[in-house]
Amino acid sequence: MNAELPHVLIVGCGFGGLEATKVLDGAPVRVTLIDRSNHHLFQPLLYQVATAGLSAPSIASPIRHMRRHQRNLTVLMAEVTAIDKARREVHLADGQTLSYDHLIVAAGATHSYFGNDQWQAHAPGLKTLADAFKLRARLLSAFEKAETLADRPAEREGWLTFVVIGGGPTGVEMAGTLAEIARHTLKDEFRRIDPSRAKVLLVEGSDRVLAAFKPAQSAQAQAQLERLGVTVRVGCRVVGIDETGVELQKPDGQRERIASHTKVWAAGVAASPLARTLDVPLDRAGRVIVDEHMNIPGHPEVYVVGDMAAAHSLEKDGSRKPVPGVSPGAKQAGRHAARQILARLQGRSEPAFRYRDYGNLATIGRKAAVADLGTIQFSGFSAWLFWLFVHVYFLIGFRNRVRVFADWAWAYFTFQRHARIVVEPQQHGDPEEA
Amino acid sequence: MNAELPHVLIVGCGFGGLEATKVLDGAPVRVTLIDRSNHHLFQPLLYQVATAGLSAPSIASPIRHMRRHQRNLTVLMAEVTAIDKARREVHLADGQTLSYDHLIVAAGATHSYFGNDQWQAHAPGLKTLADAFKLRARLLSAFEKAETLADRPAEREGWLTFVVIGGGPTGVEMAGTLAEIARHTLKDEFRRIDPSRAKVLLVEGSDRVLAAFKPAQSAQAQAQLERLGVTVRVGCRVVGIDETGVELQKPDGQRERIASHTKVWAAGVAASPLARTLDVPLDRAGRVIVDEHMNIPGHPEVYVVGDMAAAHSLEKDGSRKPVPGVSPGAKQAGRHAARQILARLQGRSEPAFRYRDYGNLATIGRKAAVADLGTIQFSGFSAWLFWLFVHVYFLIGFRNRVRVFADWAWAYFTFQRHARIVVEPQQHGDPEEA
Numbered sequence: 101m102n103a104e105l106p107h108v109l110i111v112g113c114g115f116g117g118l119e120a121t122k123v124l125d126g127a128p129v130r131v132t133l134i135d136r137s138n139h140h141l142f143q144p145l146l147y148q149v150a151t152a153g154l155s156a157p158s159i160a161s162p163i164r165h166m167r168r169h170q171r172n173l174t175v176l177m178a179e180v181t182a183i184d185k186a187r188r189e190v191h192l193a194d195g196q197t198l199s200y201d202h203l204i205v206a207a208g209a210t211h212s213y214f215g216n217d218q219w220q221a222h223a224p225g226l227k228t229l230a231d232a233f234k235l236r237a238r239l240l241s242a243f244e245k246a247e248t249l250a251d252r253p254a255e256r257e258g259w260l261t262f263v264v265i266g267g268g269p270t271g272v273e274m275a276g277t278l279a280e281i282a283r284h285t286l287k288d289e290f291r292r293i294d295p296s297r298a299k300v301l302l303v304e305g306s307d308r309v310l311a312a313f314k315p316a317q318s319a320q321a322q323a324q325l326e327r328l329g330v331t332v333r334v335g336c337r338v339v340g341i342d343e344t345g346v347e348l349q350k351p352d353g354q355r356e357r358i359a360s361h362t363k364v365w366a367a368g369v370a371a372s373p374l375a376r377t378l379d380v381p382l383d384r385a386g387r388v389i390v391d392e393h394m395n396i397p398g399h400p401e402v403y404v405v406g407d408m409a410a411a412h413s414l415e416k417d418g419s420r421k422p423v424p425g426v427s428p429g430a431k432q433a434g435r436h437a438a439r440q441i442l443a444r445l446q447g448r449s450e451p452a453f454r455y456r457d458y459g460n461l462a463t464i465g466r467k468a469a470v471a472d473l474g475t476i477q478f479s480g481f482s483a484w485l486f487w488l489f490v491h492v493y494f495l496i497g498f499r500n501r502v503r504v505f506a507d508w509a510w511a512y513f514t515f516q517r518h519a520r521i522v523v524e525p526q527q528h529g530d531p532e533e534a
Numbered sequence: 535m536n537a538e539l540p541h542v543l544i545v546g547c548g549f550g551g552l553e554a555t556k557v558l559d560g561a562p563v564r565v566t567l568i569d570r571s572n573h574h575l576f577q578p579l580l581y582q583v584a585t586a587g588l589s590a591p592s593i594a595s596p597i598r599h600m601r602r603h604q605r606n607l608t609v610l611m612a613e614v615t616a617i618d619k620a621r622r623e624v625h626l627a628d629g630q631t632l633s634y635d636h637l638i639v640a641a642g643a644t645h646s647y648f649g650n651d652q653w654q655a656h657a658p659g660l661k662t663l664a665d666a667f668k669l670r671a672r673l674l675s676a677f678e679k680a681e682t683l684a685d686r687p688a689e690r691e692g693w694l695t696f697v698v699i700g701g702g703p704t705g706v707e708m709a710g711t712l713a714e715i716a717r718h719t720l721k722d723e724f725r726r727i728d729p730s731r732a733k734v735l736l737v738e739g740s741d742r743v744l745a746a747f748k749p750a751q752s753a754q755a756q757a758q759l760e761r762l763g764v765t766v767r768v769g770c771r772v773v774g775i776d777e778t779g780v781e782l783q784k785p786d787g788q789r790e791r792i793a794s795h796t797k798v799w800a801a802g803v804a805a806s807p808l809a810r811t812l813d814v815p816l817d818r819a820g821r822v823i824v825d826e827h828m829n830i831p832g833h834p835e836v837y838v839v840g841d842m843a844a845a846h847s848l849e850k851d852g853s854r855k856p857v858p859g860v861s862p863g864a865k866q867a868g869r870h871a872a873r874q875i876l877a878r879l880q881g882r883s884e885p886a887f888r889y890r891d892y893g894n895l896a897t898i899g900r901k902a903a904v905a906d907l908g909t910i911q912f913s914g915f916s917a918w919l920f921w922l923f924v925h926v927y928f929l930i931g932f933r934n935r936v937r938v939f940a941d942w943a944w945a946y947f948t949f950q951r952h953a954r955i956v957v958e959p960q961q962h963g964d965p966e967e968a
Contacts, residue, residue, distance in 0.1 A: 194682070522571060
């Protein structure tokens, strides 16, 4: 590559970073893409890895393999610890620095425990493959642990109670799938416990699940969850989490303790801590407030896109609407940033960012979903088929599509989940200690 | 189940424990099978998981799912820490005890570093799925690390040198596959390094690789490895391993240091430490010396099978031959122990154990192998096809066979390996710290 060409550095290879990289393919720039991991992850299906329905390679691809034909691209697996916007440099964890002419920061989000970081050990979230494997080991090991407690039936209750905290799409997906695993997948496999009697609770602080959807759809989703055996607790705030249970504050203000060894956090996210090193205004979730080109104030060469950014869409009527933290938002913002870089190199500018809203989709178990496509809403089996089509369609790579489709066809007709593998032995009560 | 029936306790669900369990299906006994993990592992293909060719579910199945139809079986995921043969009890890590009438111990083997346990952190072995994931992360991260070292070419050498220690079947498979990954799988994917210039060394202390085979076949295997780009160093003893390299003692007594960040231990195994808690005579590898029915002295109700046992086969000519530490040996011994339990319940005894030797097979990369079937020996592509057929045939479950075959067909024609996923980010030089 010609070292004289402008250097575009992209931090993070989620949906935003990957789209930006693609736009720059063939352009007269040098591109460096840095990610902490070696793979792009199709996060919308991560809950399937956590619940043993899919194996990791089905939803993850090595970045350098996906982009091997892009000749102006160098992929580095490294961790960016800080950004020095004055010197136009980023610092890597191994002490190296990299300079840039244009920077796109797309480092995503992490879990937020709203100041209760001690909850993290007891209620892990779901952002990375490592998270998914940890959750998978805990979920499956809980049933195993209950089966070993022949002489201690009183202890079993807590091992057969699963609490999912947060009623957004991830929480709804996790709770629905967990109920199915208990009712169907594990059927007839235990001798001392009945997995179908396991309790799955979905706890949501607001008054309905799937708050991004219309109220009627929230009600449909809740009914579908309850049909699967999930206990939905809306209006309940989590005020405590420890190794053996969860403390709730009910709508009437009273407190209730639920004995549960296995908790899943799907309640809050915060922008990557890298945002703070930019030294620019952040919103309450730690997101970088960006302008109509995803730039930070005073630095048209620095872009922040995706879950790290608080971005707005300039609507046709001149109003400004927040861009939601979903994959189409990240993709469109990533593309916009890359196009704006190319425009600026030609002395032009793109029109202000406008978000194209394709609607909202959430799935609930193996044959129900809710879809809100703006003009129409539908739910149930037709929504589930639509969800399936959309997700398999957007999944990375032909081979992964075929694999996932085959895995699902198998799972659908047999109720089996092929990836029920606990990699680390989980023995001593607290799975994460093993 | 009828609690009056004799209780057979089986510790470990490798090849030996699983076969014993199957023999007892439908018999008038209660069976409890305990394993530290939730899955049976098809260990002969574990190196494929370590080298990203297969994902974990392809070679592992949940034990309780495999045996869900066996009504007289209870499966427990738990760790046995000690055996009290006088009280006929086993102790679990969580403090529970389980009593037995008949006990089959099949807890397998672990790595042996010949008294140099400090080597383990730098040269992990390959026995469990957790081992395979650790190795996979190290192998793939080494190339990634080399790519990041733009300004430090001198450091790259050690990241692009891979040392496999031990020239048995596992070492030969690992070295051959590693050479293929460097030459073919990663081709065109890096911008600053040329992966095909990576060095793969196979170090063996004796004077030839695959010592269990005939000398002519060892020579063929070495030639095939060298054709793949592996440097085979026979007659070299490893005398030191640290984070950045390996120290060899050459045949002439001189020492040589090889700079390498990535080492694989395939040199020595020792029986599970559980053997020591039996308080009976062990051989030098810590294996329990068992009689012609796999019993320990004075305890016809206690059997030890598989890699934990030093067993002998009573040949037709009356001679006694050691049973090799391979999967057919473990399977046959497991079956023998279970049959002897049933025979004793009927007041009979089985004839003394006789090992049926089907021969030896080892594969070298994607189209060569060596086979020694006793009466005939062959090598090259025909041996590779034979190896493929045997391994897929014996693999657990129809679905896994189809998956593995599909994965291999894909890998064979595209040179790609679909499971190239590093789950834990590996950053700071020493991958295991991440």
